[in-house]
């Protein structure tokens with residue numbers, strides 16, 4: 001198991017290029033189950049999560065390979081197996097997004113319930129109810145959801161839950177509905193750019209989907225889908241993490257392949273903190289050279305402030321000149337980074353789904369670890385600015401979502417060593 005040794009204090013300067021989105025690539029990879037031809041995906045990052053899902057897809061009869069130029073190819077070879085086993089689903093919750101494609105294409109799906117994870121309870125009741133509304137029968141046996149349907153039929157499917165819509169639930173229902181008979185309307189659909197990207201991929205394969213990016217998505221069922229070549233949308237969460245890295249180090253960084261229109265809530269909050277974010281040609285330039293103002297941040301479904309950047313902005317606000325307030329409205333328990341940041345000299349007090357951040361003059365390096373991807377990213381950011389050395393253990397969590405983050409940050413001035421434990 002590797003750890004990072006991060007020596008803090010360097011200002012970041014230079015250009016960082018954002019990869020294709022992990023959370024767009026994973027459901028699109030699963031959607032290849034629906035197609036009869038070959039899918040060629042451009043821009044899929046080399047991540048542990050991509051490897052895990054490739055492993056699951058291989059078990060489900062999909063041949064997955066990288067071309068010489070790095071493109072990811074997927075082609076269904078065998079449609080017998082319909083079981084996403086616990087071992088794989090437990091490792092990576094996004095595995096549940098094979099449910100819709102299996103049910104639509106192979107008429108049955110057996111998906112292990114993912115169970116809790118480090119960011120809290122993560123039920124899939126909305127996914128299952130969506131499948132039922134399209135006509136599937138479902139049964140829970142030994143921890144697995146068994147779904148079957150001779151024929152799926154279009155319907156109006158409402159996907160609102162206690163915390164808003166569901167991203168992967170919307171993806172699952174959309175993938176099930178593309179081959180259903182008739183028209184499906186998803187109400188209270190997730191509006192996240194990753195859902196839009198999945199719809200655009202499915203349309204490139206011959207689906208008829210409209211309204212993606214809004215709370216009402218309409219899907220006219222088609223008989224079959226063909227393969228296609230598709231470029232995955234840039235990762236807004238990676239871009240946002242890089243923006244905060246620039247801000248926290250008082251740096252001056254150009255970010256390439258960055259969709260600023262997907263990051264308006266972050267840009268709004270960064271500007272309120274006093275960070276300068278400007279579009280310059282093909283880049284987004286982020287710089288910061290003055291004191292940081294305290295602010296309040298509330299995570300919300302898109303286009304609100306993303307929960308996947310909550311931990312990272314908390315690290316930035318640790319160094320603001322006053323008290324900030326962060327409220328988590330998507331995953332109210334997503335705070336494993338709080339205790340670790342406190343080990344580095346932060347002053348954070350958690351009260352229910354809210355954290356009060358008392359700004360401090362500096363953070364101090366310490367041994368830390370985090371059992372969640374975005375929390376680990378937040379600790380890397382803390383290490384970049386802390387006095388002395390930070391030892392961040394269990395970096396496999398960060399490898400799940402950021403490709404070679406240490407090499408890329410080092411190229412713009414960071415000092416991060418990957419070392420074996």
Ligand code: EPU
Pocket residue numbers: 023024026093094119121122123124125126127128161162163164165166167168169190194307308330331332373374401
């Ligand atoms: N929820 C339900 N019932 C359901 C599904 C969700 O109550 O059937 C609740 C969840 O417990 C949560 C809220 O609805 O409170 C939203 O969860 P959602 O289903 O939207 O999350 P997800 O689709 O499982 C994706 C991303 C997460 C990201 C969330 C929210 C992928 C692979 N995962 O998860 O990304 O935090 O949307 O934007 O796309 C990450 O990349 O680090 C990550 C965790």
